[in-house]
Amino acid sequence: MEEGRDDEYCSFSNSGDRDGGLSGCFFLDHVGQVLLSRNHDGLSWKCLDSSDCEGTTCLGIIICENSETEIKFSDIYAVEFVSYGLVHSPKLGLRHAKECFRERLLNTQEMYRFTVHGFQSSPKEPCLWNLAAFTFGHMDLQTCQSWMDQLNYSLIKEVERPRNLLVFVHPKSGKGNGSKVWETVSKIFIRAKVNTKVIVTERAGHAFDVMASIQNKELHTYDGIIAVGGDGFFNEILNGYLLSRLKVPLPPSPSDSFNSVQSRGSSSVPEPGDEVHETDQKEHYPLLPDSVQEVMNFRTVNGSCEGIEDPDHPFSSERPRFGLIPAGSTDAIVMCTTGARDPVTSALHIILGRKLFLDAMQVVRWKTASTSTIEPYIRYAASFAGYGFYGDVISESEKYRWMGPKRYDYVGTKIFLKHRYFPSIFTNLNFQKKTLVEFPPNDLPCFFVQAKHCFFELLIYMLM
Numbered sequence: 001m002e003e004g005r006d007d008e009y010c011s012f013s014n015s016g017d018r019d020g021g022l023s024g025c026f027f028l029d030h031v032g033q034v035l036l037s038r039n040h041d042g043l044s045w046k047c048l049d050s051s052d053c054e055g056t057t058c059l060g061i062i063i064c065e066n067s068e069t070e071i072k073f074s075d076i077y078a079v080e081f082v083s084y085g086l087v088h089s090p091k092l093g094l095r096h097a098k099e100c101f102r103e104r105l106l107n108t109q110e111m112y113r114f115t116v117h118g119f120q121s122s123p124k125e126p127c128l129w130n131l132a133a134f135t136f137g138h139m140d141l142q143t144c145q146s147w148m149d150q151l152n153y154s155l156i157k158e159v160e161r162p163r164n165l166l167v168f169v170h171p172k173s174g175k176g177n178g179s180k181v182w183e184t185v186s187k188i189f190i191r192a193k194v195n196t197k198v199i200v201t202e203r204a205g206h207a208f209d210v211m212a213s214i215q216n217k218e219l220h221t222y223d224g225i226i227a228v229g230g231d232g233f234f235n236e237i238l239n240g241y242l243l244s245r246l247k248v249p250l251p252p253s254p255s256d257s258f259n260s261v262q263s264r265g266s267s268s269v270p271e272p273g274d275e276v277h278e279t280d281q282k283e284h285y286p287l288l289p290d291s292v293q294e295v296m297n298f299r300t301v302n303g304s305c306e307g308i309e310d311p312d313h314p315f316s317s318e319r320p321r322f323g324l325i326p327a328g329s330t331d332a333i334v335m336c337t338t339g340a341r342d343p344v345t346s347a348l349h350i351i352l353g354r355k356l357f358l359d360a361m362q363v364v365r366w367k368t369a370s371t372s373t374i375e376p377y378i379r380y381a382a383s384f385a386g387y388g389f390y391g392d393v394i395s396e397s398e399k400y401r402w403m404g405p406k407r408y409d410y411v412g413t414k415i416f417l418k419h420r421y422f423p424s425i426f427t428n429l430n431f432q433k434k435t436l437v438e439f440p441p442n443d444l445p446c447f448f449v450q451a452k453h454c455f456f457e458l459l460i461y462m463l464m
């Protein structure tokens with residue numbers, strides 16, 4: 001506390017400053033008396049020492065650390081009134097606690113209280129966010145109310161925070177605790193006053209069907225779609241959303257590629273004198289040679305290279321927002337985005353409106369087998385698409401879901417012992433000495449997102 005401070009702080013009054021800031025004296029639960037200040041980007045508080053404030057010392061010991069602490073509005077997810085009750089003195093060591101017993105009783109007072117909810121990064125693992133709550137007490141109800149109003153007003157100005165979310169919960173995800181995970185984090189959403197419509201899935205494909213059939217008008221009422229589950233579940237929701245809505249040019253079919261190359265001769269390397277096309281498409285597909293881009297351009301819908309065709313698209317003004325609260329067996333997407341495999345951390349990221357852009361990969365299978373009925377067969381993947389060993393492990397492991405994540409190791413070993421090799425899925429076409437990877441002539445068994453078992457699989461591939 002700076003010198004020359006008015007004694008009025010200690011009598012719990014408030015004062016404003018020229019910048020519209022506000023400061024006042026409060027009791028911070030388990031800390032002691034503090035001077036609380038609100039500035040343009042957050043709250044800060046400073047302990048008041050014994051010489052300034054009666055009742056904050058114990059036998060001459062300053063009972064709160066005289067260091068300033070702060071929390072930014074962008075890190076606050078709720079401010080709520082707590083009923084009239086006790087505001088506690090700081091936690092002291094045992095010796096001090098005994099010495100100060102009588103004084104502490106005196107210092108523990110009943111007051112009006114409000115709590116500021118935010119988070120603190122774990123000191124050892126900064127990506128891991130722990131819930132943090134600061135309860136401030138004041139003898140005057142109106143003072144508490146006015147601070148709460150001011151703080152809530154500041155929070156409203158924090159843009160891009162969701163107010164309405166559609167939440168899909170996979171109850172059998174991972175070790176079968178998807179519902180429990182949602183139960184834990186739903187309290188944070190309630191506290192932050194985020195409305196959620198929750199759909200607990202009853203079968204595989206349930207979330208896909210809802211996302212594919214939901215009207216854009218209804219989707220428009222949500223600020224985002226949340227998956228509580230694993231990577232496979234997230235991909236199912238993503239596919240349900242994108243398959244019926246996203247109209248993007250497809251990669252060339254195998255026959256298109258061959259024909260295009262043949263019509264240009266045996267190589268697509270530009271000959272001297274060839275006109276070099278600096279087209280828009282080149283910007284979109286910088287790694288593909290012109291001959292292939294021409295084919296892709298031909299497939300462009302309505303002349304636009306990418307995007308969503310429907311003018312009533314639910315997220316026309318911005319990109320669609322998806323969130324993932326980890327409850328799966330591997331949770332690779334969460335590890336690559338928030339950096340912590342922790343449901344609370346993910347919930348906080350979602351509530352505080354934190355975002356990052358995630359690329360989705362389009363995988364197309366062209367009809368070449370006589371038994372294929374859908375052409376083309378399209379799937380989207382957010383982090384990984386696998387064929388052969390991966391595909392077989394994932395589809396087979398569904399039979400052993402009761403084993404939890406260990407099913408991947410068990411089934412992986414089983415598939416490995418059963419098969420010595422998988423037929424190559426790649427046909428390499430040499431364009432400009434770069435390799436264009438094309439998908440296989442047979443039906444792709446499945447596309448799944450996996451990451452954790454890389455080491456295990458790497459070992460297997462080395463053995464083969």
Ligand SMILES: Nc1ncnc2c1ncn2[C@@H]1O[C@H](COP(=O)(O)OP(=O)(O)OP(=O)(O)O)[C@@H](O)[C@H]1O
Pocket residue numbers: 170171172173174175201202203204205206228229230231232233234236327328329330331332449
């Ligand atoms: N109620 C349900 N019963 C059975 N299967 C479901 C249900 N809901 C969703 N599924 C299916 O389970 C698949 C796998 O789910 P999810 O990704 O959540 O779990 P996981 O496989 O344990 O985790 P990870 O993908 O991280 O390994 C999803 O692709 C989805 O189709």
